[in-house]
Amino acid sequence: MIWWAAVPHLLSVVAWILAAPLGRRLPPRSAAILLSVAAVSLAIGTAATLTIVGYIGVGDLLPIGPTDWSAADVRERVPVPLGAGVAAVVVGTFLALRCVVALVDMLRSYRQAVRALEGLTEVSGLTIIEDESQMAYAVPGHGGGRVVVSRGLLRRLSGPQRKALLAHEKAHLRHRHHWYAQVAILSAKANPLLAPLRDATLLAIERWADQEAVTAVGNPAVVAEAIGVSALAMASGPATALGAAQSDVVARVRLLLSPPGPTKRFAPIGVGSLVAGCWASSLAFAGQVYAFIEAIEAAAT
């Protein structure tokens, strides 16, 4: 029964292996939704099992330990060695701190982005920054958020390419893509094995917005050109951002220009199995530990 606690962690390893191929075989919208749900499910499952194992393992040593049940009695039924309990507490604390730091960073950078837009004129949800920098991004917020583009980048794009770029950024706002991204990023902070699931979710979000841009301009080649020109322009930025941006862009352009393949039924079934397996094993473990504690408390009274 202790093995139930290991299942979410083993499924995280499976997700680490399968995230990228599953993401490529799902339509972008389905991939973004399913992969972010899988990421948060696995993050919750691994965090919950780690917390329970840690609490049982070192419950007697904590300054605020259980008062009406003994961790030692639970350990008789759920054999958690002290070393495993200590390891679970150390790892769990470290991962929880990573989540808190990431969340604070997210809120701080969002506030900075909103503050940077104060005083700038907005026309139909579009804010143009009058300088030669190369940037385009979407800032979510009240009233549907704002799309921000620099004059320098607009100058590099043809009319249809501008339309594609703006349709792409507006799709991010309309479909609230920032929520999927933040959920995936925080999940990977809570469980580093979920990093490929985070990357696949972020790629799916970009592909989803690319698809909306194709619908707006009616030509995948124009969207691919807009992505390519924007990526080349932004490549003049920090060298550290170069590699990731290029590989992402190459994958997006390739998927955009390749004909849509037949729907692979195993892909949604695979992601669904990961999610169902994670929730079932986590709840089974938590429920069993809870039942033991209840039984011990009942015997003590």
Ligand SMILES: [Zn+2]
């Ligand atoms: Zn985008």
